[in-house]
Amino acid sequence: MQTHAWEQQLISLAHEALHSSPLDLHERKSLFDETALIDRAYDYCERLTANHSKSFFLASGLLPADKRRAVRALYAFCRISDDIIDNSSDYSETHLKAWRQRILTSHPSRNDPVALAWADTRANFNIPRRYAEQLLDGVTSDLVHDRYETFGELAQYCYGVASTVGLMAMHIVGFESNKAIPYAIKLGVALQLTNILRDVQEDWENGRLYLPREELRMFNLSEADIAAGTIDHRWRAFMRFQIRRARQL
Template sequence: MTINSLSWEHSLLNRAYHALNNSTPIEPVSLDQKLLIDAYKQSAAITQKYSHTFYIASSLLPAAQRAAVRALYAFCRMSDDIVDEGEENRLHELLRWRQESLANHPRKDNPIALAWADTRAQYHIPRQYAEQLLDGVASDLIQNRFATFDDLAHYCYGVASTVGLMTMHIVGYSSESAIPYAIKLGVALQLTNILRDVGEDWQNGRLYLPQDELAQFGLTEDDIDNGLINNRWRAFMQFQIDRARQLYAEALPGISMLGQNGRFAIA
């Protein structure tokens, strides 16, 4: 099999450019500074608790950017946790979080939404990027199979590439030419997570591997269920690993288009 990214790449570029070109500025959150500082501190605490690696990497950024990317992480983490660990009515809970987290002036008793709203305003992060992330997270509640890699790439864009696109606004970027690289890096990172977590995802009723490609390698869902490891499985996984490596390589030139302060932290 050959690796072809042209179809999904064009579609995802259109989504990203549409979000960027249809964004409108919002006013910074008007709050007592102590309340806002405390909100950012809580975002930092969430980042440190759930991702020590991200917390350390963000420490390489200047103070303001460091606080902002941790606010972004906390927003993403809260969104993920509602789907993965929320109560029975998770869709309702996610809709409520969507309204609160995208409000320009969230309630004062929601520190994560406060820090995130202030970050979006300060760094002019397009609202549609956040909406696309929430849509991607929500899709886990209604979709647990992917017919093709094109389908999977759109999922990866929603839950991962959007994070990179929003991060670009915080660390700075030289031109819109950086966008395709951010998209590919997000797809590569999410594909890596998928390949690492096949067994765990299967136990949770989810299979993110492209159905058509499993079939082309002679694999079935029964093979996944039985934990089969044979030459067909190894060949399939090697194909996916090669795809991820190709995406990482194609994304690498985009690092030089980021603001100088953010390059090392992202790389």
């Protein structure tokens, strides 16, 4: 099976992250001696998950208790990171920087339940810190990039906002070898590409065009066609091409 250059690049990013460290045992002991505090932090993440995604809440309920609360802490981390961008304002970058510091610290505040639960989860399941950093890098890119020239550029964005989630979830659910990494990466890219294909109009109205401009030109499409909502043989051929790619991933 052919491996594309963008796939190799993303696999390298994932393996690079494996060499970064989760919380060490000394940090973990100093943080999490207060069981009641940690339990309350996980309870907060559980409520947040239930309020924002009933489907994920129900699906995660099938996991063993320790993994169930861990994936809900992961969901809470991702949900807040995403919401900072979606509720965009002139202060989004400031808010994201502050959130990055809070969520990646080895010593979260007692009054920051998501940061507490996420730090405990990272320690319990040896989740590389770099995966969380890569997710935050991907989310941050929405503040500075609203166009992508090539699919390789788009794939790197998809890795940041989607594949990293799967890679972190792998550490919680469990995996037998690093051979699982490319599959997690491609699944994340495929899911994010599906979201992009579904939300073209909404993204355009928000000033963003995720579709690779190089590939739009291949089908004789332009940004003017996107703005006009053109649906013709060119657009259908372009969408078939993208859907086939997502399915093949």
